[in-house]
Amino acid sequence: MSVTAAKGFVAAGVACGIKASGDPDLSLVATASGRPVEAAAVFTDNKMTAAPVLTSDEHLRRTGGHAAAVILNSGNANAATGAPGRRDAQAMCAATAAELGCEPHEVLVCSTGLIGIPLPIDVILAGVPALAAARTPQGGDAAAEAIRTTDTYRKEVVVPVGGTGAVVGGMAKGAAMLAPNMATMLAVLTTDAEVASADLRRMLRAGVSTSFNVLMTDACRSTNDTVIILASGEAGPVPDDDLAAAIGEACAQLAFQMASDAEGATKVVKLTVKGAASDADADAGARAIARSALCKCSWFGQDPYWGRLASELGSAGIAFDQERVSVCYGGIRVADGGVSIPHDEAAVAAVMAERHLEIDCDLGLGDGTALILTNDLTHEYIDENTGGS
């Protein structure tokens, strides 16, 4: 059900012909009424910003945080496409608005796929009427299906808002920052809770910061990354804390689904760096490890080679004392005080063989802590990223 689990929303997904495969590639999430509701978004900070990001940001500013629909396409990112790309993004909004009976600036737009290729706008515009006609309160799955690129399965979530009867539903595509040929992670959330746009924005930012923003597969921040939430208000007011928690949980579940489906990954690694001089140091250290091809290869090889992790921490530009560092795989300490220590090697081997791996690095310096979700580096990752533009 995903984005149509909350009352007041309809959705659809169709194949309009962007993808040569004939797979679904055009997706719509809209209010059932066609009227704008409270809305908020978080966009990529990549300065090579894609046209749809510029357009959606502008529309949200113009409406003061309201939107009636989101139209999304896969198969082409409409990034690095210049002024024609911006006109195309506007045209997608206008065509959608014409079908729904709202204003063009009440529509948000997302694209994902190849960078630097002109959007096949005629094909898309020709597909919008059929897309709009297909929208139903049961259309969440079809909408989620149509935003897939290299995703091997749909990412969907429904989280209850405490005991209020309201829900937060959502769909997503892509592993954040993994973004192969296909640029981007996209997520659209909906809720029927009643909430002001400013509060919605604050809750979304908080949810993103502890979910999508700690997901780091290959360290690439895409040109198109977008997370949008719409709130219909049809389930009435709910406690702020309950809604914030549900939004956070929905983001976290989608982020975990992305990490689990990252291109070619055989492992999801939950990496914690603690004992750092500051949270910022911990975060920089964790990201240095998560970015390291050497560390990622060691996980793929199921090799508890902690020296690589320590070497990354030592060159991460953070406070570091090699005499204090310790490393645990699956809670089993393999190094302490900067040297290998005796440990149950069979138990560590069993931990390394699991699909989900927890690694803790303690710098022994302070209270700074950070968590990153990441993956291993595999042959399949290379195969998926060596061509196809």
Place this chain on the structure above:
Amino acid sequence: MSVTAAKGFVAAGVACGIKASGDPDLSLVATASGRPVEAAAVFTDNKMTAAPVLTSDEHLRRTGGHAAAVILNSGNANAATGAPGRRDAQAMCAATAAELGCEPHEVLVCSTGLIGIPLPIDVILAGVPALAAARTPQGGDAAAEAIRTTDTYRKEVVVPVGGTGAVVGGMAKGAAMLAPNMATMLAVLTTDAEVASADLRRMLRAGVSTSFNVLMTDACRSTNDTVIILASGEAGPVPDDDLAAAIGEACAQLAFQMASDAEGATKVVKLTVKGAASDADADAGARAIARSALCKCSWFGQDPYWGRLASELGSAGIAFDQERVSVCYGGIRVADGGVSIPHDEAAVAAVMAERHLEIDCDLGLGDGTALILTNDLTHEYIDENTGGS
């Protein structure tokens, strides 16, 4: 000939038993006289500093920039080995000094290989007498052979110092910052030019900054990276500029050999970022691209997918205007003003198929320029880095 091309030096390489394969693993470069000469070094800035780096740095400080010999082992990095590791590094110097008749602090030491494993010091100390006995003015090749780890060939260089009759010779191992299971790039240079230690240090730093420091294969800075130069003075004084140029050229040739032999690489990529707001911005942008698994995969796949490069530049934290960026492969412009432009696709395909690839990104903002030597990312890289600790 490498490190024994300059007058006044002897060298040797033997197998002492560190490597299970029985391959040569212990190497010596020394003055023929056994007396200390002018010396300088550049070490890794990784704070997970290996014991031999700490020892060599301490010895050079104590002598004010003089050394009689360098002993090197491959097969074990003596990194993350704590106080016992530091005692082992000292013991290698003391054993070498006893054979040469100099002081222990007149010997420098380098190690390369696995991190976090205690050094098999007894095996090494037992091998030092045979190593010292094998030293000859023709021993350069054997010395270069014994420092190989995953290198598929010896890295050696000899460069004349202008028309002075003096030379700079050198040997190296490893692709800087690629450092698989094997930590490290090591290089030892020698010259028979007469030069003061302080000048030698300045020239070495300058040479390293434009060679080894622009070599970036997987962005890892090793725990053991070391470049050492010894100057016997036997060829007499030479013009400063000539010597500085020869040292720079020797470093550049060794760095290029490393890039060409980087683990599993099928391509050496000479990446230039220009038109940046500053040299620092250009450098940060070039390193962001060189670090990107997505960009590296596109080179392996011979895919001129410039959008990935632009996306990395856009998220590198530097001044960037997507309307101004242009990208050339082998001098052929494929993107300008942030969008794809018509170009000779067959010519670009031919360029991408070459082993040596030149890529230029122009940010269109200022005069900042940077050059980085890097590689593609391949299946073989993963295979070499998925186990073996």
